Amino acid sequence: MTDIITGPDAAMARRTGADPARRRRRRERGGRALRVTAAVVISVVLVFPLYWMVVVAFRSRADLLAGVLRLWPRALTLENFRQVFASFPVATWFGNSVAISLVVAAITVTVSMLAGYAFAQLRFRGAGVLFLVSLATLMIPVQVIMVTLFKLVTTFGLYGSYWAVILPTSASAFGVFLARQFILAIPRDLIEAARIDGAGHLRVFARIVLPLSRPLLAVLFFMSVLQTWNDFAWPLIALKQNQLFTLPIGLLYLQGQFGSDYGGTMAFALLNVTPMVVLFLIFQRYFVQGFARSGIR
Amino acid sequence: MTTRREIGGVSADVSLAAWSDAAGPPPARPPADPRRKRAGFAGESATAYAFLAPNMLLLLVFVLLPLGWALVVSLQQTNGFGAGTFVGLANYGHLFGDPLFWRSTLNTVLFTIIVTPLSMALGLGVAVLLNSVLPARGLFRSILITPMAISGVATALLGLLLFDENNGVLDKLLMAVGLPAVSWQSGTTAAFASVVLVTLWWRVGFNMLIYLAGMQSIGPELYEAARLDGAGAWQRIRYVTVPLVGPSSFFLLILNVIYSFQVFDIIFVMTGGGPQNATSVLVTYAYDQGFVTRDQGYAAAIGMVLLVLMLIFTAVQWRVSRNRDLVE
Numbered sequence: 156m157t158d159i160i161t162g163p164d165a166a167m168a169r170r171t172g173a174d175p176a177r178r179r180r181r182r183e184r185g186g187r188a189l190r191v192t193a194a195v196v197i198s199v200v201l202v203f204p205l206y207w208m209v210v211v212a213f214r215s216r217a218d219l220l221a222g223v224l225r226l227w228p229r230a231l232t233l234e235n236f237r238q239v240f241a242s243f244p245v246a247t248w249f250g251n252s253v254a255i256s257l258v259v260a261a262i263t264v265t266v267s268m269l270a271g272y273a274f275a276q277l278r279f280r281g282a283g284v285l286f287l288v289s290l291a292t293l294m295i296p297v298q299v300i301m302v303t304l305f306k307l308v309t310t311f312g313l314y315g316s317y318w319a320v321i322l323p324t325s326a327s328a329f330g331v332f333l334a335r336q337f338i339l340a341i342p343r344d345l346i347e348a349a350r351i352d353g354a355g356h357l358r359v360f361a362r363i364v365l366p367l368s369r370p371l372l373a374v375l376f377f378m379s380v381l382q383t384w385n386d387f388a389w390p391l392i393a394l395k396q397n398q399l400f401t402l403p404i405g406l407l408y409l410q411g412q413f414g415s416d417y418g419g420t421m422a423f424a425l426l427n428v429t430p431m432v433v434l435f436l437i438f439q440r441y442f443v444q445g446f447a448r449s450g451i452r
Numbered sequence: 453m454t455t456r457r458e459i460g461g462v463s464a465d466v467s468l469a470a471w472s473d474a475a476g477p478p479p480a481r482p483p484a485d486p487r488r489k490r491a492g493f494a495g496e497s498a499t500a501y502a503f504l505a506p507n508m509l510l511l512l513v514f515v516l517l518p519l520g521w522a523l524v525v526s527l528q529q530t531n532g533f534g535a536g537t538f539v540g541l542a543n544y545g546h547l548f549g550d551p552l553f554w555r556s557t558l559n560t561v562l563f564t565i566i567v568t569p570l571s572m573a574l575g576l577g578v579a580v581l582l583n584s585v586l587p588a589r590g591l592f593r594s595i596l597i598t599p600m601a602i603s604g605v606a607t608a609l610l611g612l613l614l615f616d617e618n619n620g621v622l623d624k625l626l627m628a629v630g631l632p633a634v635s636w637q638s639g640t641t642a643a644f645a646s647v648v649l650v651t652l653w654w655r656v657g658f659n660m661l662i663y664l665a666g667m668q669s670i671g672p673e674l675y676e677a678a679r680l681d682g683a684g685a686w687q688r689i690r691y692v693t694v695p696l697v698g699p700s701s702f703f704l705l706i707l708n709v710i711y712s713f714q715v716f717d718i719i720f721v722m723t724g725g726g727p728q729n730a731t732s733v734l735v736t737y738a739y740d741q742g743f744v745t746r747d748q749g750y751a752a753a754i755g756m757v758l759l760v761l762m763l764i765f766t767a768v769q770w771r772v773s774r775n776r777d778l779v780e
Contacts, residue, residue, distance in 0.1 A: 186685065187585065187586075190581055190584055190585075190586055191586065191587065193581055194581055194582070194586060194592050197578060197581075197596070198592055198595045198596065201595060201596060201598075201599065201653065201656075201657075202595055202598075204610045204611075204613075204614055204653065205598070205610075207610075207613065207614065207621060208610055208613070211613060219619075224621065224624040224625070224628060226621075265506070266506040266507040266510065267507065269503045269504070269506060269507065270503060270504050270506075270507040270508070272503055273499075273500040273501075273503035273504045274504075277496045277497075277499060277500040277503070278496050278497075278500075279496055279497035279499075279500035279501065280497055282500070285504065285508070288511075288516075289507070289508070289511055292511050292515045292516065294710070294759075294762065294763070294766070295515060295519055295759065296713070296714040296735065296758070296759075296762075298714065298716060298735040298738055298739060298755060298758070299519070299522060299738075299755035299756070299758055299759050300515065300518035300519050300521075300522050300755070301738075301739070301742060301743075301755075302522060302525060302742045302743075302748045302751050302752050302755070303517075303518040303519075303521035303522045303525055303752070304514065304518040306521070307513075307514070307517065307518055307521070322510065322513075322514060323510075323514040323515075325510055326507060326510030326511045326514055326515065327507070328511065331507055356499045356503070360503075381601065384603070385602070385603035385604065385605075387603065387604050387605050387716070387717045387720075388716050388717065388739075392743065402603070403603045403604070403605040403606070403717075404605075406603075406605050406606060406609065407605055407721060410609055410612075410721075415612075415616060415618070415619065417612075417613050417616075417619075420609055420613075421609075421613065424606045424609055424610070427603060427605075427606050428601075428602050428603065428606050431601045431602070431603075432598060432601045432602065434601070435597075435598065435600065435601035436594055436598070436601075439593075439594060439597060
């Protein structure tokens, strides 16, 4: 903070705001305060629903039914959680979600990486058309095909099993695209050298491409888990028995029983939401970088 | 990770953007010895198909086959889950005289033209804010994108909790500051508004994230130059940021439109299409027809209309955007 004008002149300039540098600094300080305020207000609005979910989940029934607006809970209780666990197969649903998400992610990552390798490193007839066709499938919402997909799954005898959800969810045009982009960036010389040394493509894939693709594998795996964990429309159709439900379907089912008694619903919602939010917050740095780096702007 | 059905997810979104890239020329290859090339090409084709087979098989069996079948079913009169009889375009003809179909179409389009610009503008605004000099940027960013990790069902139930007419915290807050309570669940306009608000809460973070990624490629010297030329904060956004995040905007436009056409979880759980069909959209209507009324031919026809609508919308955006790129 060195003022060019000193002495009485400076005081004068300060009073009248005549010094342009000072005026600009002051305006920027004001702008900064404004920006911080805006960011805080937006964050509070966005966080409030989540805060409220936690508050309702931990409040006692009596407290909730009193119907008084209280933004801070008076006492916290695990009553809602206890009730939900006692009335519904929550642990089973949780296990279903974990199992289905992990299997889908494992299949997705495997088939996407293989296809991505083919599109990025191999020359073959119909490459362009096949790539376009697989990307085009992204445009098809499940609701357009749900009736016949349901018939198909029933015909295969899959209806009522985990595979009814796992198999249709595992094909991933997006994963293929991302894998292709990433593998394209692997230096071709590296692969050519291995080929000249006599390595087959499967060997190149396993020994060179996979080890170099660790960040990609992590992102693909995480995104697949997140999506499958949160998926609703197709599991809703494909899973009939209570025992096979995933968490979102169980959440809807449970809400049907609880009605507008939100304590139990929110306790269960918290169980559904927490693992993914934690994972997401851990992974988000890579996420942002991934978006910035994959040329998607 | 079926992106095509993923409603709030991230990956679906990115892939669609990548679309334009896919249509581009294949990556350049170093020229090879022609003799070797011939033999290598045939050998590589077989290998390539083997590498592609697992994914292609899944897409073929669980997406393309049901799609073709859906087209056939849409031409059938069906009864429950038995075999149908061919009735030509009767199901489509039926749609024309079905007020609920028109209502759902109108709602779908309305939802799209409200949510798309709003979520993009808010996303851009927040991204500009976070891209500026701001303490604890990482913290703010984490907070803003957290809703992305939450399932649609949980989001919708959260919406129900907040907008509940008898016990909801929003109405209580309104009354606490002396405003009248809003009948979010029984009022038709209010119900639609509540669905839009919840969707925005869920989606703004994603739009912000893509814009933020786009802004990382804008060099700070551009802003410095604009500043030296006397551009104010608003002018810098208008004449530097907005044009330079054009590709992000195009990407997000397509994505948001596609998402909006497919909106399901939020509406299905929050309002079920009510009250008085005020929030019924094509996808929820198709679900009702296919799995509640069990008129599958009709449900398939609605699905086909939805798909055609989406294709038209996307194609128009594509054209408009391409032309603009050429002009500029």
